[in-house]
Amino acid sequence: VLGTWASIISFTALLALLVFGDPTQISLKNVGFMTIAFIGVYILARGSVSVSGAFVIPMISDCADYETYLSGRFVPGMMGTLFSFIDKLISSFATTIVAFGVASIGFADRMPDVTDTANPQIFWMTMFLFIGMPMLGWIASLIAMKFYPLDKVKMEEVQAHIQELKNA
CATH class of the missing domain: 1.10.287 (Helix Hairpins)
Structure with missing residues (x-):
């Protein structure tokens, strides 16, 4: 956070x-x-x-441990695969978002390059893609973290429970 x-x-x-x-x-x-x-x-x-x-990669392990805590199932492979799938799915839209963005400012048949005259449309689209889109992701992340149940105290409880399961 x-x-x-x-x-x-x-x-x-x-x-x-x-x-x-x-x-x-x-x-x-x-x-x-x-x-x-x-x-x-x-x-x-x-x-x-x-x-x-x-901190994202260690959180995958925490989520896997939390699932074991809740259900007794050991699912780190599924958690890693799910994370990788979502990451690739979201990342695959990047080029499409850029293409639609530059097309919306008049570059329907080609991408802008250094020979194009700088103008407010290029500047603001660049700011939106370079800063605005990540901002939207960070805001979504903050909202998601507001409801994320795993803090230090909860993870200590989870680890103690998993240790009890191992001992049993």
């Missing part, structure tokens, strides 16, 4: 920097305030995403 909040806050700062600053001044050939600020905020933002993402 803290990593997700850090992601939301740092990407909001990145959005503010790009909206209120001058993104055309970001250059490694002429390093100035915008370049340094962009690199610094971007590092914080990507670091936050990495921190929150690092």
Whole structure:
């Protein structure tokens, strides 16, 4: 939850920097305030995403243990497969979402490239795809975590119960 909040806050700062600053001044050939600020905020933002993402894999094990606690069934393979399936399903929509996004701003037959004139439509679609879509995911994650029953105390209870099952 803290990593997700850090992601939301740092990407909001990145959005503010790009909206209120001058993104055309970001250059490694002429390093100035915008370049340094962009690199610094971007590092914080990507670091936050990495921190929150690092907890996903251990949570799969916690969910498998919780299922054993609830039903007595040992299902880590099913939990890992279910996670992998959902992850691949959601990820497979990425290209489609980008294609529909750029088509909605007039690029129906090709993707924009560096030769296209910068305009507000390209900028805002880029911000939506680069920052807005992940924000929607992080908000969904925070909502899901609000109802996530496994905290430190519950996992200690789960582990004690599983140990009793093993001993029996």
